[in-house]
Amino acid sequence: MDSPIATSRSATGINTGVLAIYWVIISEILIFGGLIMCYLLFRLRNDSWGEFAAVTSTPAGAINTIVLLTSSYFAVIAHSAATKKDGAKAFKFLWYTIGCGFIFLCVKSYEYSSKLKYLFADDGGAHWDAHYNNNFMAYYFFATGLHGLHVIAGMVAMMIVSFQIKKGRNYNRVELCGLYWHFVDIVWIFLFPLLYIAK
Amino acid sequence: MSGDHHGPTSFWSKYVFSLDHKVIGMQYMFTGMFMAIIGGYFAYAFRMQLAFPGQEVPGYGIVTSHDYNSLVTNHGTIMIFWVAMPVLIAALGNFLIPLMIGADDMVFPRLNRLSYQIFLVSAIILIASFFVQGGGFGGAWTSYPPLSSNPEYNLTPLGAPLWLTAVALEIVAFLLGGINFLTTVMNARTKGMKMYDIPMVVWMIIIATLLFMASVGPLVAGAVMLLFDQTLNTSFFSVDGGDPLLWQHLFWFFGHPEVYVVLLPAMGIVCEIITTFSRKKLFGYKEILYMTFATGILSFFVWAHHQFVAGIDPRMATVFSITTLLISIPIGVLCFCFIATLWGGSITFSVPMLWALAFIGEFLLGGVTGIYLGSSGTDIFFHDTTFVVAHFHYTFFPIAIIGTFAGITYWFPKMFGRMMDETLGKVHFWGTIIPFNCLFIPLFLLGMGGQHRRIYNYENFPDLAGPEMQNMRIFATLSLVALLAFQLPFLYNLFRSMFRGEKAEKNPWKANTLEWVAPSPPPHGNFGHQFPEVFRGPYEFSHPDREDDFWPQSEPGPRGEIKEH
Numbered sequence: 001m002d003s004p005i006a007t008s009r010s011a012t013g014i015n016t017g018v019l020a021i022y023w024v025i026i027s028e029i030l031i032f033g034g035l036i037m038c039y040l041l042f043r044l045r046n047d048s049w050g051e052f053a054a055v056t057s058t059p060a061g062a063i064n065t066i067v068l069l070t071s072s073y074f075a076v077i078a079h080s081a082a083t084k085k086d087g088a089k090a091f092k093f094l095w096y097t098i099g100c101g102f103i104f105l106c107v108k109s110y111e112y113s114s115k116l117k118y119l120f121a122d123d124g125g126a127h128w129d130a131h132y133n134n135n136f137m138a139y140y141f142f143a144t145g146l147h148g149l150h151v152i153a154g155m156v157a158m159m160i161v162s163f164q165i166k167k168g169r170n171y172n173r174v175e176l177c178g179l180y181w182h183f184v185d186i187v188w189i190f191l192f193p194l195l196y197i198a199k
Numbered sequence: 200m201s202g203d204h205h206g207p208t209s210f211w212s213k214y215v216f217s218l219d220h221k222v223i224g225m226q227y228m229f230t231g232m233f234m235a236i237i238g239g240y241f242a243y244a245f246r247m248q249l250a251f252p253g254q255e256v257p258g259y260g261i262v263t264s265h266d267y268n269s270l271v272t273n274h275g276t277i278m279i280f281w282v283a284m285p286v287l288i289a290a291l292g293n294f295l296i297p298l299m300i301g302a303d304d305m306v307f308p309r310l311n312r313l314s315y316q317i318f319l320v321s322a323i324i325l326i327a328s329f330f331v332q333g334g335g336f337g338g339a340w341t342s343y344p345p346l347s348s349n350p351e352y353n354l355t356p357l358g359a360p361l362w363l364t365a366v367a368l369e370i371v372a373f374l375l376g377g378i379n380f381l382t383t384v385m386n387a388r389t390k391g392m393k394m395y396d397i398p399m400v401v402w403m404i405i406i407a408t409l410l411f412m413a414s415v416g417p418l419v420a421g422a423v424m425l426l427f428d429q430t431l432n433t434s435f436f437s438v439d440g441g442d443p444l445l446w447q448h449l450f451w452f453f454g455h456p457e458v459y460v461v462l463l464p465a466m467g468i469v470c471e472i473i474t475t476f477s478r479k480k481l482f483g484y485k486e487i488l489y490m491t492f493a494t495g496i497l498s499f500f501v502w503a504h505h506q507f508v509a510g511i512d513p514r515m516a517t518v519f520s521i522t523t524l525l526i527s528i529p530i531g532v533l534c535f536c537f538i539a540t541l542w543g544g545s546i547t548f549s550v551p552m553l554w555a556l557a558f559i560g561e562f563l564l565g566g567v568t569g570i571y572l573g574s575s576g577t578d579i580f581f582h583d584t585t586f587v588v589a590h591f592h593y594t595f596f597p598i599a600i601i602g603t604f605a606g607i608t609y610w611f612p613k614m615f616g617r618m619m620d621e622t623l624g625k626v627h628f629w630g631t632i633i634p635f636n637c638l639f640i641p642l643f644l645l646g647m648g649g650q651h652r653r654i655y656n657y658e659n660f661p662d663l664a665g666p667e668m669q670n671m672r673i674f675a676t677l678s679l680v681a682l683l684a685f686q687l688p689f690l691y692n693l694f695r696s697m698f699r700g701e702k703a704e705k706n707p708w709k710a711n712t713l714e715w716v717a718p719s720p721p722p723h724g725n726f727g728h729q730f731p732e733v734f735r736g737p738y739e740f741s742h743p744d745r746e747d748d749f750w751p752q753s754e755p756g757p758r759g760e761i762k763e764h
Contacts, residue, residue, distance in 0.1 A: 004304035006387035034417020
């Protein structure tokens with residue numbers, strides 16, 4: 001079905017899709033903001049969380065940071081190609097971005113499995129007891145898990161859009177994916193120091 | 200302008216999977232009404248238990264203590280999340296926004312449909328939660344942990360997570376709808392409609408959407424954390440390791456702005472109705488707008504007044520008392536602006552006008568009793584008594600019920616192209632307003648007498664079981680029965696007028712805003728081939744230069760403002 005005329009109007013001068021993505025990002029900032037605030041309040045009250053944070057692997061987190069920052073760079077190139085209506089180049093760089101997302105998720109899976117192995121190690125449950133009733137690990141899994149879901153969502157969106165622009169349609173949607181992807185990137189920039197570096 | 204809007208033809212694509220904002224609005228409205236019937240039935244069951252403890256309730260059966268908790272919890276949850284929000288914001292917002300800003304639809308029709316579908320799924324999950332093993336969740340609509348987080352305490356191992364999932368999905372539905380509303384009003388306004396030409400009800404819905412979006416984010420994170428506490432045995436909100444008070448902060452940081460989220464659309468409806476039926480320009484359009492923004496901002500700094508007895512720092516209690524009392528200033532200005540609009544007007548007591556006037560009066564009582572509860576000193580005495588219950592029903596009932604009836608009776612001709620019956624409307628009006636006051640004034644008195652809420656059977660409390668208190672409870676319950684019975688004339692009137700009512704013309708109330716330019720009911724695409732253009736503000740009534748006492752926004756000509764000296 002055709003879009004309504006309302007969709008093509010632009011009383012503010014900003015493209016409707018861009019405007020909507022900004023509202024999505026604002027509502028997401030508030031969700032992640034609430035989560036990070038809760039974490040900070042606990043972290044400031046419990047010095048012992050520094051010791052629990054020793055479990056997280058800083059090199060793995062650092063690699064993921066570099067991967068995500070690189071992916072954002074690719075997203076920018078894809079956007080600039082899309083503005084020039086260079087569908088083939090935009091397609092290629094969107095898939096580079098998706099590839100970076102995939103590497104990020106692989107590193108994340110490695111981290112998750114090593115954490116779970118550590119927590120459920122066959123040592124009479126000493127590690128489990130140490131972490132039970134403290135929320136560091138719970139926050140770690142919740143925050144990075146929610147972020148990981150956003151990474152997956154961004155990847156799916158870029159896959160769909162990449163095939164649309166290959167057919168020469170919806171070039172403006174590359175920008176929307178890019179804006180969202182930068183947001184996902186920035187959330188990681190907050191999570192990395194809070195969960196990995198501060199020990 | 201393409202203008203070639205051939206509406207969908209099959210039943211399914213026209214009414215069930217429609218992309219048309221008007222149909223989606225109707226879907227929200229009828230789902231909301233259906234949920235209101237469930238919520239009202241729950242109130243009937245638990246009020247009967249309080250009036251006639253231990254006796255079989257006609258139409259329900261014996262109310263056990265477990266049932267009682269579940270009924271009270273789900274009555275509150277349904278009335279706020281599945282009645283007030285969908286009807287006031289989603290239904291009226293969806294129906295009115297594109298019509299009032301002169302657009303053919305929302306900017307994202309498919310997002311709009313998705314929002315309704317998620318909302319419908321959430322409603323089904325909530326209803327399903329009443330029938331699972333252990334019954335529906337009974338830990339109050341505020342869902343405080345550790346009661347809500349530990350199945351050993353709340354005894355609803357399935358009901359509690361289902362309830363929480365339903366609420367979370369409902370929030371997601373409204374976030375999606377909210378993004379659509381905001382983008383539509385910002386970008387899809389018709390030619391000539393400037394910021395101060397937007398009708399007040401649209402402004403109010405937009406500000407409400409902003410408040411909702413800004414306040415609900417942390418609660419979304421919190422709801423997932425609580426769900427993990429319930430199902431994965433984490434301890435975010437448990438006493439050892441976590442912090443139960445954190446949930447209260449997250450909940451009320453959302454919960455208090457939520458009051459204004461539903462209040463503002465109702466205020467907007469009142470603005471539209473009192474100007475039309477007193478044939479006067481809205482007094483202080485900009486002042487109302489700025490005061491609404493002030494209310495919105497202040498509403499983020501009052502949440503801890505719900506927690507005065509929860510163990511917060513007493514110094515903090517003073518701060519929150521002050522902010523809470525401050526917020527009555529902008530709301531007071533709004534009420535004075537409404538009264539000034541009415542002053543000297545040529546008033547018609549039509550059914551929508553009666554509802555709008557009742558809103559102002561009844562909400563005022565709710566607001567004034569809020570002063571007692573906002574002051575931390577008196578709140579310590581009143582906390583958790585039925586004084587609180589009566590107070591928030593004096594705010595929520597005018598908002599969710601009176602405001603909704605005002606809106607439905609006012610826009611009914613536009614929605615269905617037919618007029619409602621005035622006599623039946625007045626019967627319904629008085630039959631609702633009088634029992635409402637008879638129902639909640641006793642609760643104020645009982646609360647001052649020390650009657651705690653959330654108690655299943657007062658016979659076990661010698662101080663509260665005396666005949667004078669029990670008689671008041673019986674009086675309140677019988678008023679509720681009358682109140683519910685008087686909704687039947689409304690339902691009859693609604694459905695009869697929908698098919699048999701007198702045909703309505705385009706602009707039966709002689710109002711100015713753009714929705715009255717469209718045919719009644721508006722076709723798919725709303726305005727046909729020619730979209731209206733806006734030349735002036737929405738409330739130019741009784742202008743001295745004009746013969747007619749109204750001046751539609753879309754009529755070409757000067758802006759028509761009178762400069763004051």
